[in-house]
Amino acid sequence: MPRYSQERRAAVVAKLLPPQSLSPQEVAEQEGLSLATVYKWRAEARAKGQCLPAANAQGAEQWSSKDRFAAVLETAAMNAEQSAEYCRRRGLYPEQLAAWRGDCEQAGNRSQQARHGEAQVAKTQRARIRELERELSRKNAALAETAALLALSKKGRGDLGGRGVMISATDRRNAVELINEACANGARLEPACALLGLSARTVQRWTREGEVGEDRRPLAERPTPANALTPEEEQAILAVCHRPDFASLPPEQIVARLLDEEHRYIASVSSFYRVLRRHGELAHRGRAKPAKSHPRPTTFHACAPNQVWSWDCTWLPGPVKGLFFYLVMILDLYSRKIVGWEVFHAESAHHASLVIRWAVLAEELIDQPLVLHADNGSPFKGATLLETLHALNITPSYSRPRVSNDNAYSEALFRTCKYVPSYPVNGFDSLEAAQRWVQDFVVWYNTEHRHSAIRFVTPEERHRGEDRAILAQRHALNQAAREAHPERWSGKTRNWEPIEVVSLNPEREPESTPVKITG
Structure with missing residues (x-):
């Protein structure tokens, strides 16, 4: 490998400087050197503080910051004449050199402030990155938990029971294996246990001794009560x-x-x-049927008209003692509107079937789902009626035997019917007279009677959906009256909130759920 003298190196580097300003490629071709050697000598010269701008730079404005700083250092100790000579040799203007010197001075003054600002920006960015990483980690964990719980719901046998239920050892082991698998796939213990109807404390107690064993309650030694029979x-x-x-x-x-x-x-x-x-000596004896409990009927909720109907049959007194007519009425639970009625000489499943057909046609409910609740009377459970309900897509619902509260809406309607002032307590002269009176009562009840259970609007107004505007107007008038004379109001104004939901069996669920009116 040839060695070159310092004079040869200086001569080669000088060609990179103005006024020649040759590129390293051109110098390498002229001097017969490799391009790497020229780049190496230029780097060494720059390391010593020499100003060696790139040859392809178009004017001094394209010099790098490092070359500009080197030029400022080289001219720092020169007077004006020497600086002018330097500028001519390097292809610079004195104004450019002065501007570079000013930038260096300002950079020294701003360096601490700039570093502080950059540090604050970097700190903010790092905090933001950590926050995003935590958020990403949370979302990944939530996604993994959702997938694990979904797989657990498909593999598990469902709810294993509630508190105190005895679970076999096989079901315990299967449940623990599925829960462990779900936890290994990213689910938390408590949601995984809840999906199988268990508590996390129960699973921890099962696995406390390493292996899942049998329920020890049947094998527990229980002392004989002190008051037990010998x-x-x-x-x-x-x-x-x-x-x-x-x-x-x-x-x-x-x-x-x-x-x-x-x-x-x-x-x-x-x-x-x-x-x-x-001792097995309590078997049922005798011709009487054994007593049995009747579960409460299914609770149905009405949120709009023509969703749940209730009907019943009552007697109307005839012209002589012991002779009665039979009135069948169908009531819409949501609006309290009488949607169907008729008076007959006798009660039967055939007559009930006629009334329900007429009501469905009048309300235009062909092939629309509907729940029809009745008591356990034979006219409402006959084969003819059940076939009619099936054809009309109506779901029948029945009260418990001898429990009038299960059909309280129809019972309340009949009480209103028989206690109005115009009710003929001495009986009706004929079937036609009874029908005329019931027709007048239905018109009054639907269009004039302000029903207390629906905030004192008429059933017809609620059936048409006009009750909200009426109740909102009442609320506004009460608020205006209270603002005009606040000393006359000790509390809030009257509740004019519309009833949103009406339940068929209020013993099990609240009868209504009001929604507040926005003032």
């Missing part, structure tokens, strides 16, 4: 019940006879029943 007393109860004179009597009769005839008390009636049940 085996001898239980045998005495059975012996008494097995006596021929007591074999056909219930425990109530046996206990009473023992007290009266033998002046003897063995145990209470409830204890007799418990002992007989424990």
Whole structure:
């Protein structure tokens, strides 16, 4: 590898400076050097503080900041004549050199302030990056948890029960495996347990000893209550019940006879029943049907007219004592409008079928879903009527036996019907007279009667959807009256909020859910 003297290097570097300002490629071709060697010598010269601008720069305005700073350093100790000579040799104007010197001085003054501003910007950016990373991490975790819970809902068998329910060891193990798999895939323990109807504390108790075991409650040793009957007393109860004179009597009769005839008390009636049940001697006897509980009817909610109807049949007195006419009325629960009615000589499923057909046609509800609630009377459960309801796409609903509250709306309607002043308490002369009176009552009830359960608007107004505007106007008038004489109002104005939801069975759900009027 050839060695070059310092004079040769200086001569080559000088060609890179004005006035020649050759490019490294041109210098390499003229001197027979490699381009890398020329670049290396230029870099060494720049490292020593020499001003070596790029040859392809078009004028001094294209010099780099490093070259400009080097020019300022080279001319720092020169006087005006030397500086002018330097500018001519380097292709500069003194004004450019003065401007560069001023920039360097201002840069020194602003450096601390600029660094502080840059540090603040960088700090803000780092905080923003951390926040975005946390947000991304939260969203990724939420997405993973959603996917894991979705997979768990598909694999699990659903709700395993509530508090206190005994769960088999197999179901426990399956539930724990599915929950562990969901947690490994990103789900939290509490939502995964809740999806299977369990609490996180329950799963932790199951896995506390490492393996999931059986429920130990059936195997627990429970002490005998202090007031429990002794085996001898239980045998005495059975012996008494097995006596021929007591074999056909219930425990109530046996206990009473023992007290009266033998002046003897063995145990209470409830204890007799418990002992007989424990020994399998409490089977139903006799021709009477065994007692059974009737569940409450399904609760239906009406949010608009013609969603839930209620109907019933009542008697109207005839011209002579013991002769009655039968009135069938259908009431819309939401609007309290009587949508169908008729008076007959007798009650039957056929007559009820006619009334429901006429009401559906009058309200134009062909093939529209509807719930029709009735009591357990035979006219409303006949095969003819049930076939009619099926054809009209109507869902039947029935009250519990001897529970009038389950059909309270129709009962309240009949009470209003029979307690209006115009009701003929002495009876109707004929079927036609009863029909005329009921027709007048229906017109009055639907168009004039302000019903208290729907904020004192008429059923017809509520059925047409006009109640909101009427109630809003009442509310505005009350507010204006209160503002005019606030001393006469000790509290809020009257509640004119419209009733939004009406429930069929108010024992299970609130009857109505009002919505506030925006003043």
